[in-house]
Amino acid sequence: MTKLIIILLSAVFINNYVLSRFLGICPFLGVSKKLDSAAGMSIAVIFVMLMATAATYPIQMYLLVPNDLGYLQTIVFILVIAALVQLVEIVLKRFIPSLHKSLGVYLPLITTNCAVLGVTILNIDEGYTFVEAMVNSLGSGLGFFLAMVMFSGVRSTIEGSDIPKSFKGLPITLIAAAITSLSFLGFGGVVENLFG
């Protein structure tokens, strides 16, 4: 149990996908302008990360590894994720239209989001069990959510300030991301010490 908590907390704070592993930077810079879209996008990411892990982990363990096909991992995972996202979209549209309305726009974007492919591959590389892998995916998704929501607040403050001309737009956003990421460095080592 303690191990699961450590995995969850370190995925959220220490190995934050956006701010320390640099995965999913495109949505982080693109969709973080408004709080609504930042939250919508991250909830869709959490959802797809969990689904993708639940689908790819058994494929890797029971299909690819026993048949000595480990080298097909990249191709199989990206196809499974792409098909899964399509499937989720169709199912949502048919059965839960209200949810589809709020998350639907973000779903196709997620197929080529490196955070989702990243989490599925990292789960295998780290040698997690199925439960640990799911917890890690949840933590990673929550970390993404936290970074997006925090950063959308930072960005709304930047909007109103006086910025040198050449720094306007993307450069100042990246500098702000640097400072946000600096604050996350402070979490390093906290979780291990907390649970001894």
Place this chain on the structure above:
Amino acid sequence: MNTLKNFTKGLIKENPVLVLVLGTCPTLATSTSVINALGMGAAATIVLLCSNIVISALRKVIPNTVRIPCYIVLIAGFVTMVQMLVKAFSPALDESLGIYLPLIVVNCIILGRAEMFANKNGVFDSAVDAVGMGAGFTLALFLMATLREIFGNGTFCGIEIPVLADNHISIMTMAPGGFFVFGLLIAAVNKFAKNKPKKKDFGCQGCPQAEVCGKAGCNNAVKEAAEND
């Protein structure tokens, strides 16, 4: 002449990282040392070259409606090949690039070039375009890695630099330094670039997910950068 133009546009005028702002994840993640940056640049260039050649050769065969999945499978195939080659010939590089090597699959530069260039142009032109874009990607990575390694570690390609080695700023090689140096480089490009690329040349119009993406506001960062100049 035209071929030369095709090649050089990727280096400076339409540099995929610094001007088009594509492929930011590997740029930030693998620019901690010059060797890593060059390795990543080379791997991505090889994948880009192979995928551009094959996609442009097959551009009349692949049905338009299923082109994106086809491209992704092709790209994933080449990435797997490069991954195996790196594992076999340079295990140290494989170790340090880690997860970012398989993640070349979702690098938007590669899918972007397939969609913007290779499916409209001939094999030779596409190959030239791929080499130019790959070189531009590598150049941007090299620049970032040089700055980060020199200031963050006091070394260049592993060779110690006398004064800086004793006074290095370790934060530059860590995550915040990546964002910081990238921000400074783009600001410098904004400052010094004289001929801005035409807006239609890059960004969302060429992106396979332009329509959806525009709704989600994904192109805002790129658009903003272009508008503010």
